[in-house]
Amino acid sequence: MFIAGRFDPMLVNLARRALLQARSGALALPAAGAQPPPLLRQSSTSSEPRYFTVLYLVNACGLSPESAVSASRRICFESPSRPDSVLGLLRKRGFSRTQIADVVGRYPGVLLASPDAILLPKIEFWGSRGFSDSDIVRVVSAAPSLLARSLENHLRPTLDYIVELVQFGEDAVAASKRCPRMLYDDPGVLLIPKIATLRENGVPPANIRHLVLYHGKIFLASPEQFAEAVNRVKALGFEPSKVGFVTALHVIRGLSEPSWQRKIGVYGKWGWSEEEVALAFRRHPWCMAASESKITEVMNFFVNEMGLDSLHIAQRPVVISLSLRKRIIPRCSVFRVLLSKGLVHTHSLATSLIVPESRFIKEFVTCYLRKAPQLLDLYKEKMGLAS
Structure with missing residues (x-):
């Protein structure tokens, strides 16, 4: 029983004992119609079906005692027949024990759904539309209540609308995997407006x-x-017709106003004005998606290790998004040698950091090996430290 925000301690204790016995292999589920143990018979609010349900959720589904008691407030059954069939279908479709426990814990009603009439048609529908078995496991694990949605009235028209937006079925699968809520929520509320x-x-x-x-x-x-x-985003100077607009929109939606202001403050410590932060954001919106600690580490390296003016970075904010240890430090180690020998100019630094690996090796390492033979070994050493 759940009273005033508390779990019934008797049921929790029972579930914990069931979990320990299940792990030792000593627990068998009570037969349907079996009497509850004395502990439960002492409680006038306990019932035989709930006793059976709690033990089943712990032993067969792998829920924790607390989760089992919580789930038993939403479903109750006396026979394992239907739940066993549901678990069999999920296992056959590739759900692990951990994933099953998560799905059942978040949507206990799945155990009472008809495997053949309700669950299987939805799984087969997704398969027919390009979802692999692992895709289905991933999507359902992320949003278990999808299994409660009507196939004809919701799942099919919703996926059709996503396909209409992205144009290709495989892209609709990819979009659904990245955000399963798009499949679950009413598109008239989530997407269309x-x-x-x-x-x-x-x-x-x-x-x-x-x-x-x-x-x-x-x-x-x-x-x-x-x-x-x-x-x-429009007020920040982005043109809606450009791809940078949707990138900036994604970044803006991912940041709270306090977080946005804190990052302005972090850049401000390095001498950037709010106008310069806004300009850097227009050039490369991802510079505001970096964590405050990442911004500080990268700015510290370029200013205090490389000796650059911080405003030089404001003109090339793309470097803020790069990995400090896997990209910036190894390549800057090479660039610093080239700079000391007068073989490159500072304005080439950003280029050396953003070009693909093969082009970097070709244009900043191998072509200078006669004048700086240590470059390749230096670069390999720094990359080794980063791995």
Whole structure:
């Protein structure tokens, strides 16, 4: 029983004993119709079905005692027949014991759903639309209540709408894996009003597709919050027709106002004005997605280790997003040698950091080996330290 926000201690203790016995292999589920143990018979609020349900959730489904007691407030059964069939279907479809425990704990009602009439048709539908078995496990594990949604009235039309937005079935699968809530929520609330806002502001279909495909979580905002973010990005100087607009929108939606202000403060400690922060954000929105500690570490390295003016970084904010140990330090070690020998100029630093590995080796290492033979070994050493 659950009283005034507390778990019934008798049921919790029973479930804990059941868990210990299950792990030792000494527990068998009580037969349907069996009498509860004396501990439960002492409670006038306890019932035989709930006793059976709690033990089943612990022993067969792998729930913790507390989770089992909580779930037993939402479902109750006396026979393992239907739950056993459900668990058999989930195992057959590739769900691990841990994943089953998570799904059942968050959506206990799945145990009472008909495997053949309710669950299997939904799983087969997703499979027919390009979801692999592992994709289905991933999506359902992320949003177990998907299994409660109507196939014909919700799941099919919702996936059709996502396909319409991203144009290809495989992209709809990818978008759904990144944000399973898009499959679960009513598109009339989650997607349609926000897509309309983007279109009204001149965001082209290709950029809307990019948002849905890669940044679906931004649509979890309310329509009012979403519209406010769109207006804020426009006020920062982004053109809705450009891809940078949707990137900035994703970053803005991922930051609270206090977090945004704190990051302005971090850059301010290195001499950037608010206008320079805004300019850097327009050039490379991801510079505001970096953590405060990452910003501090990268700025400290460039200013105090490389001796650069901090405003040099404001002109090239893309470097803020790069890995300090796997990209910046190894490549800057090479660049510093080249700089000391007068073989490169400071303005080439950003290029050396952002080019692909093969081009960096070709343009900043091998072509200078006659004048600086230590470069390759130096670079390998620094990369080894980063691995």
